[in-house]
Amino acid sequence: MKIVEYKMHQLIMRLKQPYRFASYEYRTRPINILMIKDELGNIGLGEVEAFEFPNYVDEIQSQCVRSINTRIMPLLGGKNYETPFEFSRFINSMNSPKMASAAVEMAVWDLFSKRNNVSFQQLLFSTIGQMNNLPAKVEVGVAIGIHNNSIQMIDEIQKQIDKGYNRIKLKINRGTKISDLVEIRRHFPKVLMMIDCNSQFGLRDKSFFQSIDNLDFAMIEQPFGKKDFKDHAKLQSIIRTPICLDENILTSDDVMKVFNKHSGQYINMKIARVGGVSNALAMTNLAIQNGLKVWCGGMLETGVGRAFNLAFASLPFFQFPGDISASDRYYINDITEQSFMINNGEMSIPQGDGIGVNLSHMAQIAFDNEEWINLG
Structure with a gap:
C-alpha cells in the first residue's frame, strides 16, 4: 500500500x-x-x-x-x-x-x-486472533461538564439517564463542594458514576478525596498533575476508591510506572493521546498483563473519531463503559452521514468497510x- x-x-x-x-x-x-x-x-x-x-x-x-x-x-x-x-x-x-x-x-x-x-472492527479483532462473533454494540457512558451547583448537576445527570446512559462521569475542579457530591449520590445511589479531576488537585487536597471515599464512585480520574506518579500512589494508598490515570499515560513506560509505583488501578486509553491505534493496542495489552484495568476514553470527537472509538471499545479487553456519546450530545451539527444513538446504555458499531462512516x-x-x- x-x-x-x-x-x-x-x-x-x-x-x-x-x-x-x-x-x-x-x-x-x-x-x-x-x-x-x-x-x-x-x-x-x-x-x-x-x-x-x-x-x-x-x-x-x-x-x-x-x-x-x-x-x-x-x-x-x-x-x-x-x-x-x-x-x-x-x-x-x-x-x-x-x-x-x-x-x-x-x-x-x-x-x-x-x-x-473489511471493517476496521474486523481488522482490529484479527490482530488478536478473533475473527468470529464480533459484538454489534458496546456499552457506553457520558461525561458531564462542570456546573455551578448540585441542583444543576442533578438536573443534567437526570437528562442523560433519561436518554439511556447507564454510566456517568462528572467533571470536577477545586471549586466543587463535597456537599454537592454527597447530594448527587443521595439522588443517584445506584448509578454507575465516576469523577474526573483533569489534574486540578494536589496531594494537599487528600482530605477532599478521603471525605468522598465512601460515596461509591467507580473511580477518581487524574486528580493530580500530568507527570505525577508518586503522589498518585500516595493518594491511592490512603483511599479505597480506585484511581484512574489519563493525562499521565503517553507511552508504554508510563503504563509500567503506574504498575511499579502503584499509582492507580485503571488507565483511560485514548487512541489519539498515545499516537494511534497500534500504540493503544500494545499499551492496553501491557496494562492488562500487569493487572491494570483499561477502558476507552473520548475527547469530544466528531463522528469520525467516534467510529474509531466504538470499534476499539468493542475489544474484549475493556470491561468498563467508555466515554463515547451520541451524535446529538455535544455538537449542533456533526460531520458524518451516520448518526450514533443510545439504546439502553449501548451504541451500535458502524458496519461496512473501514470505519463505516x-x-x-x-x-x-x-x-x-x-x-x-x-x-x-
Whole structure:
C-alpha cells in the first residue's frame, strides 16, 4: 500500500452548550479532518483530536496540523506499507506530536480496512486472533461538564439517564463542594458514576478525596498533575476508591510506572493521546498483563473519531463503559452521514468497510474545495 495524496480541512464544531472542564470552557471546537488516498483510489479518514489550547496535554491543534503538513506527510511519498503496524513503526520514529501521528495512523487503518474489504472492527479483532462473533454494540457512558451547583448537576445527570446512559462521569475542579457530591449520590445511589479531576488537585487536597471515599464512585480520574506518579500512589494508598490515570499515560513506560509505583488501578486509553491505534493496542495489552484495568476514553470527537472509538471499545479487553456519546450530545451539527444513538446504555458499531462512516453533505462540500496534495 502506498499513500499518494492527501488533503486536510479544519471544521469549526459548534457546541450545543458551553462545555466546562478543569478551568476552561469551550463553545466551539476546531477539528481538522484528514483524508489520505492510496494508489488504488481508496480514501481513509483520520481526525486531529488535539484541543485548541494546551489545557489537556501540551499538544495543540495548530501544532499537529503543522507537523502533518511539514513533517509527516512529506516523508510518506513513495514508501510501501504492508500493514498498519509497519506504518506505525515508521511514524513512531518521527518523534512528531502524538495526536498528529494518531490522525495519520488512524486514516491508514481506515484505508487498509477498505483495501481489504473489511471493517476496521474486523481488522482490529484479527490482530488478536478473533475473527468470529464480533459484538454489534458496546456499552457506553457520558461525561458531564462542570456546573455551578448540585441542583444543576442533578438536573443534567437526570437528562442523560433519561436518554439511556447507564454510566456517568462528572467533571470536577477545586471549586466543587463535597456537599454537592454527597447530594448527587443521595439522588443517584445506584448509578454507575465516576469523577474526573483533569489534574486540578494536589496531594494537599487528600482530605477532599478521603471525605468522598465512601460515596461509591467507580473511580477518581487524574486528580493530580500530568507527570505525577508518586503522589498518585500516595493518594491511592490512603483511599479505597480506585484511581484512574489519563493525562499521565503517553507511552508504554508510563503504563509500567503506574504498575511499579502503584499509582492507580485503571488507565483511560485514548487512541489519539498515545499516537494511534497500534500504540493503544500494545499499551492496553501491557496494562492488562500487569493487572491494570483499561477502558476507552473520548475527547469530544466528531463522528469520525467516534467510529474509531466504538470499534476499539468493542475489544474484549475493556470491561468498563467508555466515554463515547451520541451524535446529538455535544455538537449542533456533526460531520458524518451516520448518526450514533443510545439504546439502553449501548451504541451500535458502524458496519461496512473501514470505519463505516461517510462525511455529511456539507462536510464533503468543504473537502471538495480543498486540493489534493501529491506525495509523489
